[in-house]
Amino acid sequence: MRNVADFSALESLPPKQQWLWLTEWLQGGVQPGRELLDYLQKRAQSPQFPQVLDGRIYELLWRSEVPELATLARELFPQGVVPLLSEQAQDYTPLLIHILSEQWQAADQWTRQQLCRLVGAEQRGWLYFSEVQSIPVLDLQTIDNLWRVHSLGQFGFRVQRRIWLGCGRNWEKFWRAIGWYADGTWPRYPQGFTWNVSAPAGHLPLSDQKRGVRVLEALLLHPAWAGGVN
Known part of the structure; x- marks a missing residue:
């Protein structure tokens, strides 16, 4: 002992x-x-x-x-160890519970819905890249901290940003590095993705690429990461 x-x-x-x-x-x-x-x-x-x-x-x-x-x-620690801060009085307890319960797919779905909710696009269900900058800094940091702190540091937008910059902002290298693209194919959702911390760094949360990379690029360049570690 x-x-x-x-x-x-x-x-x-x-x-x-x-x-x-x-x-x-x-x-x-x-x-x-x-x-x-x-x-x-x-x-x-x-x-x-x-x-x-x-x-x-x-x-x-x-x-x-x-x-x-x-x-x-x-x-x-009734609200966990990550401060659940929000500029819009949003409740991040559901995301905390999903992550603590290792329900990574549910956490991923909740995150996408919450990003839409923060910009008033909940009914539409997806973001325009031009809306991303209006996501409150504090809320995006809270979401990211929950993902990072409870995933062995494997997941979160800040992790994805670091990998993307390390790939010289080359999207093809980035997709491969985080396990979203391999052998010339995109994995099928949800079975093609790894829903646990054995996944490659940056694997989660997911981003829909059907409308191109501009939404994810805007997230990775969001002011929430200004002055922080890449």
Whole structure:
């Protein structure tokens, strides 16, 4: 059994190793789970909170088969570890629940609907590229943070932006890099996509390419990412 002093070493591990470490730690039962909650509360005081590690800790506690731990986690962090901020008083709890429950396809569908809702295009069901800039910065950041923090840092628009820029804004290279295009074919929806964190980085959320790349390009160039990490 690991000891509490190992928490300092945990922060330096790659995300997937952190996951294994945390899983092993929680096998010890209620007391190790309480220690992990204490650790999460201490991390919550950091200006860098929340990170991927914090998301993983909360996910494990939220989904714990030990009722006491799951209840404590939900009481101490009733809205999760990602602040559910909105400029339009939108409720991001449904997206949080989909993601914490590992319902990635439902989270993807909800995200597309929410982007339309934010610009008043909910009935139409899709965006014009010219509407993307009117998506509130705070709301887009909240959506992106939920995806990133709870996916081992694999998913989200900011991740897609980084990959796209790394591909020199070349769309064909980008499609291949994120697993949306292979061997000359586009995958069929939904079975052709990978709905878990084993997917390539940037695989989710999806974007409809039937109307071209301008909507996704506008999302990846949105002011929400100004001054941040690519």
